Amino acid sequence: MDKTVEILNKALLDIINSAQDAKNFLVEQIPDVLHQLLVFHLWRNVFILIVWLALAGAYVRYAPRVYRWCHADWGDYEMNAQSLVAVVAGIGSVFFWPLCLVGVFNHAENILMITLAPKLYLLEYAKTLITAK
Helix, strand or coil: CHHHHHHHHHHHHHHHHHHHHHHHHHHHHHHHHHHHHHHHHHHHHHHHHHHHHHHHHHHHHHHHHHHHHHCCCCCCCCCCHHHHHHHHHHHHHHHHHHHHHHHHHHHHHHHHHHHHCHHHHHHHHHHHHHHCC
16 A cells, blocks of 8 residues: 555656646747747738739729720720720729728738737737637
């Protein structure tokens, strides 16, 4: 019986030491992990913002050309490739601009929140992880 108690005490002491080592490791690594998370989300939002702005810029640059091309030959109103492109471009512009504005403002807000209030961003991010289930 004495040997069993000694073995159990040794096993319990090993478990307690392992838990303490794990806790110390986590305490040491959490600041670095949080920093990496913030940097990742910052650059992810910057990249997506650049993509949205590039799409908007391309649309502003090429929409007048498409419009002129589509309306260059409106002598007859039969359905041809130009009129199909005109309809698609018109419908696309109605849905594209609000979507583009939402994307730009959303990612610009995230970038500002990460740079100005990183703790608040981490709280919001944790809330979205908890409520996503």
